[in-house]
Structures are given as structure tokens and as C-alpha cells.
Amino acid sequence: EAGVAQSPRYKIIEKRQSVAFWCNPISGHATLYWYQQILGQGPKLLIQFQNNGVVDDSQLPKDRFSAERLKGVDSTLKIQPAKLEDSAVYLCASSLLGYNEQFFGPGTRLTVL
């Protein structure tokens, strides 16, 4: 069984630029999560999707972050414009349903200069 796929693995941009991350969850998993993990900290939930609907986006900085999961499968997370404090690893995870075990992708390491 293929795991959660994410791309790119690494991204370096300058502040005020835009960036987008892509995630393909495990086949059949209805729930998809995006997390932000700052160095030395645990992951922080940005947004949770159930199929193509948003369950929780309370911690998503909506002035600069957006995410979509139009067909209920893969998802993109966008930052526009990026700030220095956005430097982090962005993890995508999926689960069969919301209360099942979450499986994490390898993450995208973003560096904002």
C-alpha cells in the first residue's frame, strides 16, 4: 500500500513570494490533514478535510494561507505572501475516517529567506 505522497520535499523562497504544496493521501482515505511543524515543536494542525469539505480550519492564517481538496482526493496548500516565520516543515496526513489512525507523509521543508 502506497503511503501519503507530498511534493516538493524542499522549497526555498524569499519573503513575500508565493508557494504551493501538494499532497496525495492513501487511496480511500476520506480525511486529510495539513500540519505546520516548526523546528523543535510538535505538529500544529492547519486544516482538516473530510472528503472535499472543511472540518476544522480554525488555526489556518486565512489572510495568507489557503487550502483546497476539490475532488476529495489530493490537496494543495498555498501561502501567499510568505513571511519569515512560515519557515517550517509542512506535513500532510490522512486517515480512513476522522477517528482512525493518521498516516503522515514525509513533509515539505520550507525555508523563507
Added chain:
Amino acid sequence: KNQVEQSPQSLIILEGKNCTLQCNYTVSPFSNLRWYKQDTGRGPVSLTIMTFSENTKSNGRYTATLDADTKQSSLHITASQLSDSASYICVVSDPSNTGKLIFGQGTTLQVKP
């Protein structure tokens, strides 16, 4: 406030030695607790899951304990190997039962030869 605290923040041990990582939580009502292992540059991978009624659970050289009365958990690693070098994250399910997880900040373990 529902929180998960881990100690120590970092730990260095020699190959072959044992170590114990600690996790205290204030989440209520309690559902389950997981220990995740996160290798550098990778996403977290679940090692064990423990529910309210379980006291001990093993996964190879990893043994997790849970004391639901004192709201404490520990992860014991026996006969450490170089490949055990990673961050270990304690995670408790949010009482909302939406799939949301409450993460500790992690313990970084370095095993030296």
C-alpha cells in the same frame, strides 16, 4: 486547557543502553494516547496506541506504559540502536472525537556509538 508535555526535551545515550521518555497530559476526557517516532526529514510513524484500560504495550524494543490516574505515560527503549536516533512525540486524541490530535513538543533522542 488540554495539553501534552514531554520530558526531557533532548537526550543523548550510548548504543546498547536503555532510556525512558516521559509524557504528562491534561486532556479530559481521555480516549487514547500514541507514541510516534519521527526520523529526521520524515513524517511521524506510530509506534504504539494505548486506550484507557491498557497499562503496558510493547512493540519490539519499545514499551509504552500508561497511568490514567496520574495522566502519565512513558516510552522505554531497550538496548538502543543507532537507528533509534529520532524525535519521539506523545500524542493524545482531542476529546472532540473529530480526529484532532494534541501533540507534545517531542523528545529528541541521539544514540551515539
